Amino acid sequence: MGQKIEQDLQRFRKLVRGKVKSDLSKYISRGEMIGKKGKDYVSIPLPSINLPQFRYGKKNSGGVGVGPGQPGQPLTQPQDGEGEPQAGDSPGGHILEVDLTMEELADIFGEELALPRIEPRGKKNVVTEKDKYTSIRSVGPESLRHFKRTFKRALQRQISAGSYDPLAPTVIPVREDKRYRAWKEVPKPDSVACVIYMMDVSGSMTDEQKEIVRIESFWIDTWIKRHYQGVETVYIIHDATAQEVDEHTFYNTRESGGTKISSAYELCNKIIDSRYPPSQWNVYAFHFSDGDNWGDDVPKCTELLSNTIIPKLNLFGYGQVESPYGSGEFYDHVHELVGDHENVVVSRIPDREAILGSIKEFLKTGR
Amino acid sequence: MSLGFYNTHLPPHLRVLKDEIEGFARDFGLDFYETIFEVVDADDLNEIAAYGGFPTRYPHWSFGMQYEELKKGYEYGLSKIYEMVINNDPCYAYLMRCNHTVDQKLVMAHVYGHCDFFKNNAYFVHTTRKMMDEIANHAARIRHFVERFGEDEVESFMDRCMSIDDLIDIHSVAIKRRDDHPKYDFSPQATSEDSAEENTAPRFKAKPYMADYINPRGALKSEDEENKKATTARAAKFPEHPEKDVLLFLIEHAPMKNWQRDMLSIIRDEAYYFYPQGQTKILNEGWASFWHSTIMTQKVLDPSEVIDYADHHSGTMATSGRRLNPYKVGIELLRDVERRWNMGQFGAEWENCDDMDKKRTWDKKLGLGRQKIFEVRKIHSDITFIDTFLTPEFCKEYNLFSFNYQDPTKNYVIESREFQKVKQRLLFSLTNFGKPWIYVIDGNHRNRGELLLRHEHQGVDLKVDEARDVLANLQYIWSRPVHLETIGDGQSTVLSFDGTDHTQQATGGSDDANRKTAAKAR
Structure with missing residues (x-):
């Protein structure tokens, strides 16, 4: 309706x-x-x-109820109502909050940050064709007859033929008057997306920083899921080597040792090529790190990013959490890429307060 | 009526049921307009219900609010709308597509009870029977205003209108207190302009040279003066009698723009259409439930459906917590009436009988019950129904009690199980829908065009903070300061709003009784 x-x-x-x-x-x-x-x-x-309306206050108010009880016995639940206390139907014990649905949440969030809607890329995601009634033709099944148009045609014909009598305004359509709705097949984009989260779990990342990453990726996830029908998530953790893990491990692993970011990028690239060909998927990749990398690895990283990975992605986001140990220089290296590629965003997340701003940075491109 | 692209017609198996049930309903003596059933999905039923049963209403957030409540209630399996029927000719009723056949039967039988009630009950006599069309027209008009004056402007005025939409005079449709005034004529009423003419005494037709003799100047002058005095005396009282239909008074006298006046009159029309349903909630639902139970159990129920039927019927009749369920009270009271009139347990002889043993076995086999309840559905509203037929025995059997608010504990407490007390509380909560009585006393208060209202105090004080906000809304419409006489904590006070500030002023007498004696002393 x-x-x-x-x-x-x-x-x-x-x-x-x-x-x-x-x-x-x-x-x-x-x-x-x-x-x-x-x-x-x-x-x-x-x-x-x-x-507001003119209503009675509580004082001296009352009403009628049914059930057991002695005069003088209080009705269990004081209400602020208009003499209609709803006593006795409230359950005891603890009550859980039902939160908003994820969609509602994402909408509120999107509104709050004034995020643009994500435009799925191109036509590549077309999977279904849908019939849409867009025009009119003169042949068709009776069930699709356009009453108003048919009536107009018939009226026109009758007026021009002089057979229309305003006092007895009967309009009888003949075969030629009839108009039918016609449809067109329109492609219905059925978009799918994949989000790859990469996180540095080397010794320099503390629990607090992981928490920041967790919160941030949750919101990013929520927002992207709002815009695609099927979203798959991939988690990659790395120190000097990278591995694909499940969600739980992603947030709860603490490794020690060195950092070789390129290892994660290589794995990421491999996963994209094998499982999420960009011709069929909207691929997002987010990398969180404290910005500390093994010096010799940096050129390899930027090389990998700008030539291999970034062209395949809808968006590459690099979020750098502040670390008491790291130098944070990797931020600058990625930042250099922003000029050449419009689908790269970088953001610093020094503390929890900065999460919101950082999410906005990441998602404001609407890609 | 088309509800969109999908088919809302009855599928064949339901059409057969409909004809069958309609036949039984007529055999039982029910008399109704043609009833059209539409089959809709849950979402659409919720939407229609949010719109008060009408597929097209004007845009307003309050309908969205209703919808959200219904929708969430349905999605979480807390509530489900069974039946929805509109007082219209033909009657429209909705069936939920996914309901089981036994539910559809129950709903249909229930709906015929309502339709019969709408057509025959005295309180519905004055309602428009083409409301489906009227409401759609209202919607079109308001949408037009939205396009012309903007959503925010129209919405905020609508909010103000809705905050006073209960200030109508529900009895005015039955009692002519004044002459009719054409609904869509917004030109100021003739009286004030014509009064100048009225003041001059009639001149007799005369040739010029005879004029002084036939219409002597002195006499004319004194007559004119007398007339003038009379009119000023009348003008001093404006309105002449306290006016309960505050909306009508505003529509006729407040300086509004035409679109605002139109909107207020739309609100008023709809309020007058809907009020009989509030006025007969217990009786109407009781009547419909009585008939669905009669038709189902005596005629159409299939043996395999008994359990489901019983489950759903008792679900409808159940009292949630200790709240009074109008369905339950209505059906039981009607059954009680039918039983009493069948057995002759009424009249002076019954009332005066003190012999409990005799009363217990009292049965004169009169068989007047059916006839009596048909009479009840014709002439009664909830108030008169309860007033006439509630008996101490009934109160006792159904465990009714009255409760009241206790200031010290901030809680509602069971007050009494005494018949008189219960009945009094029940009637009070039904009188004027449990809302305060507000009258327009003076439209030219202090001779400064201010508006004076009075709350007819009946034992319960107003909720003052809300009353202030309503006053502000009234002030916006009236555009001059607005005052409300009321009594708070036994002290008569006047609440005023002049457009910027709220004031509250005590006016002498400490309570009603004192006020009267003071007046006498003067």
Whole structure:
């Protein structure tokens, strides 16, 4: 039905989030619905806006209820209602919050940071064709007859033939008057994406820094997932050598030893070539490091990046966390690439406060 | 009516059911407009329900808010709309596509109960039966305003209108308190302009040379003066009687732009359309439930469906917590009435009988029950229904109690199980929908064009902070300062808003009684 309500719903959500300047903000209340999920009670947030009206206050107010209880016994739950306390149906024990759905979360987040929507690349992702009614033709099945056009044609014909009588406005279409809707097959992009996260786990990366990486990659993940139907994630950790790991290991490994960034890039390149050919995938790669690299390795890294990896990617992001040990010089080397490649972003993340800004840096390109 | 691209017509097996159930309903004596069932998906049902049952409404966030609640409730499996029916000719009712056949049967039988009620109940007599079209027209008009004046402007005015949309006079449709005024004529009413003419006494037709004799000047002058005095006396009282229909008063007298006036009148029209449904909630739902249970259990229920039916019926009748369920109270009270009138347990003889044993076995086999409940559905609203038929026995059997708010503990506490007390609380909560009574007293207060309202205090104080915000909205519409007389903590006060500041002023008497004696003393 086209969901006209969707507009009202969006408007309401904007009002609740304070996205629209409005006098209503003081009437917003954060209600909740109590639901059940398996054995647990969950609280489903349900904000509402109550317009002021002439109402009775609580004093001397009352009502009628049903059930057991002696006069003088309090109804278990004091309510702020209009004499309609809803007693006894609130479950005891702990209540979990049901968070927003991931999509809702991503939308709020995107709005908050004013992120542009990601444009999936090219036509390469076309997998399905969809019929869309775009034009009119004079032959077709009756079920597709365009009533209004047919009527107009018939009316035109009758008026010009003089057989139209305004007092008895009967319009009878003949075969030639009939118009039918016609369709066109339009490609429906069914985009898929792959996100590759690389992290330096050498001795110089502390737990705090990993936490920063974790938070940042979570948000990036959320945002990219919002825009693609199927998103695959690859995690690579490296010190002097690189290996592909699962998510848990990615965030919980601490290695010691040296750093050879090129090892990660090589692995990344190999994975892209074998599993995510850029002709079919939107590939994203994010690399987090403290910027400390083994000196001789740097030329190899930049070489790998600019000639091999970056051309295959939608976006390459390099995030550098501040380390008490590292020199942080790798940042400058990647930064040099920004001029030549428009799909490269670099960002420094000195502390947690900077995460938001850094995410914005990464995603503002809308690639 | 088309709800979009997919088919909302009844599939064949439901059409057969519909004809069958409609036949049974008519056999039982139900009388309804033609009823059209639309089959829709859950999402669409939620949307329609959010729009108050109408597929097209004007744009407003409040519908989005409703929708979100329904949608989340449905998605998390907490609530599900079973039935949705519109008071219209023909009646429209919606069925959820994914419901099981037994549910569809139940809903159809229930819907016929509602349709019969809409057509026959006295309180619905004045409602428009082409509301489907009217509401769509309202939507078109408001969308037009949105295009012309901007979303924010229209929305903020709409918010103000909605904050006062309960200030109507629900009895005015049945009692003519004044002459009709054409709905879409916004030109100022003739009276004030014509009054100058009215003031002059009638001149008799006369030839010029006879004029002084036929219309003597002295007499004319004194008559004119008298007339003038009378009009000023009348003008001093404006409106002449306290006006409960505050919306109408504003529409007629507030200095609004035409589109604003139109919007306010739309809000008012819709409020008048919807109020009988609030006024007969218990009786209407009780009546529909009575019939779905009668038709289902006596006619259409298949043996294999009994368990599902019983489950869903009891789900509808269940009391959540200790809140009164209108379905339950309605159906049980109607059954009680039917039983009493079947057995002759009414009238002076029954009332005056003190012999409990005799009362217990009282059965005169009159069989008047069915006839009686049809009469009840024709002439009663919730208030008169409860007032007439609630019995102490019923209160006891269904465990009703009254509760009130205790200031010291900040909690609602069970107050009593006494019949009188329960009945009084129940009637109070139904009177004027449990909302305060507000009247326009003076549209030219202090002779400065200010608006004076009065809250008719009936034992419960207003919620003052909210009342202030409403006053601000009224002030915006009236454009001159607005005052509200009320009583707070036994002290009569006047709340005022002049466009920038809220003020609150005590006005003498410490409570109602004192006020009266003070007036007498003067």
